[in-house]
Amino acid sequence: MYKPAIEEALKKIEANITHFNSEFPHTSEDKKYVLNPNTNWTNGFWVGLLWQAYEVSQESVFKNAAQLYTRLMEERLTENRGLDTHDIGFLYTPSVVAEWQIKEKPESKDFGIKAADRLMERYRENIGIIQAWGPLGDPTQGGRIIIDCLMNMPLLFWASEKTGKDNYKNAAIAFIDKARRYLIRGDDSSYHTFYFNQETGQPEKGATQQGYADGSTWTRGQAWAIYGFALAYRYTGDKNYLETSLRTAKFFVDHLPEHFVAYWDFDAPVDDTIKPDSSASAIAACGFHELLDLLDGSSEYDWIKEALNKTMDALISDYTTEEDSQGLIDHGSYSVREGKSPDSYTIWGDYFYFEALLRLEHNLRGYWYESKKDSN
Template sequence: MSEQYVKAIEEVLSKVEKNIITYEEQFPHTSNDKVYELNPNDNWTNGFWVGILWQVYEYSGNLLFKHSADEKTDQMINRLDQNRDLDTHDIGFLYIPSTGAKWQLEKDIEAKSKTIAAADRLMQRYREHIGIIQAWGPPNDPEQGGRIIIDCLMNIPLLFWASEVTNDNKYREAAIAFADTARRYLVRGDDSTYHTFYFDQETGQPIRGATQQGYSDGSTWTRGQAWAIYGFALAYRYTKNRLYLETSLRTAKYFINQLPDNLIAHWDFDVPLDKNIKPDSSASAIAACGFHELLDWLDKNSKEYKLLYSTLVKSMDTLISEYATEEGSQGFIDHGSYSVREGKSPDDYVIWGDYFYLEALLRLETNKRGYWYETN
């Protein structure tokens, strides 16, 4: 056991206990001036708070955390039943760490059925004739109808999981189609990534790469690169397609090669360097989980294993020593960015950063893997 990791986890537990009282029926999203903005379960990020609750309960056995996790999961079920604010590709982010977590930990049949229902909801965004999962907007939307986003690589584990538990191959086929499309069009020749890509929604003809939150269309938004590392590693776990493993490793090495001296990513790898450049601690927390996932499949004596392991440990050391917040803070780590480009919480707490920071700590200390796949 690592005293450093245990201490960091215990600090998270203390903050979660206080946050449960503060947040009450609402959900944290991003912060301004170190105070989380709360919403009534209408955002794409709400599953991360539920996942935090399940993780701290799994680690500690504290029934206070279980009670809160159950309550929040019930709210997620109500949202699904009412089909409210679900016109998004982020269904995996919403339901893997909530109903999916409850199923894995409690073997609750309703949680399982609702997680399958969430996969069905995500399948409504699958455009089979061109092999994409539409990121935003309604079907046939003139602007968004043929658009994909790299974040969705972390949502397709919901489809892989649903295929395994239902023995229905349609979910797996959709997930593979998206992963293949993402690999071909979102990953560039130098192993950097586009944030989004446009296709003709009628013919599937590729149009152009673009960004929503990065510095420019041709730049590398670091959180997107982190989604690629972790998402392709998870796709490999589900399929054993070595192309996904190779792609995950290539994007990981690109990420590592672009890092500054403290190994915490800037918000975009191509933004002009100056003293005011903002980091994105959430990108490094996500990448840390992806590095850890990749280690399962690499030879421990290989250069790649040693590179990933060294970067994982050193970057987590920096997150703990320089980015972890003080006692009494709502967020777990500071200096995350939602969207610097759009001026949305450019340097503050972000709930997914907190979630993946905790997941990375638990991976390193207990080998718990979050809820992206079943481990028992």
């Protein structure tokens, strides 16, 4: 059913290998990706796209490119360039960890563990958080967490499994518990970020960086919650995480417009100027599929299957790009609030859209956990 969309995506990914010429895409301007020399938080998604393209096609053009870009990610880690962030999981799970899962290359496993060690430097054990942004102990950012970071926790769980060390897993659980308690509101919506007193750990306030308002629900953040809590349940078996994923999924679905692709914020005024965020819906689609894989298949969860199918139908019919385009899907938003790429291609949107296609057609489920566990 999804083969034509996959084939179309593969053609674009292959063409982009030449277009990008060893640089990394982020978001687009004038329908062309803006490239960077491996300095952005999103660079792992391009590498992950290449590994996924290789997995589904087994073509050397994708494998060669994926290996080249993975080496660049390893160099960045060795040189510690642009890694003062919580986004280590976004950078290294779809790159070095992906290569380990596909090729079982020992060096890739080692780099994955080194990346997890780098992420652990963000862990503030005294208050049980992983600091989102800024230097450790920064006066304004030192006690701040972000909902996106739920998707970085699989790197810590993976490292714990590979090393047999509980410190990675314990840090991930501490953060996820904090996120569940303070980022998810009583009505199952979510804050984008939350502040704690970095000395005492006392909760201070919820806020936003990219949403419409501090008390609104930024749709990409809600999508991170759906997928991130589902993965947390996958790793831990804690039913509280599964329940939270289901609750945030139900909120997401209940607040979708009729065309089933989310606007950038569920509380932003709906008028002729409102921007969609196709990337939020692509992420949510992966989360929906993950939930269906975890649940018992009863009719009680048919609403998830319906949401998944309608979301993918809408993305394919209304958001896929022209044949010679660099992006796979259009009308994603980076940060409407800040005026950063409010309506563009987004490399993370492309990644999760392609992951959703491969999940549905081939049951290839990305690199956020290993379906085949090794014995170290």
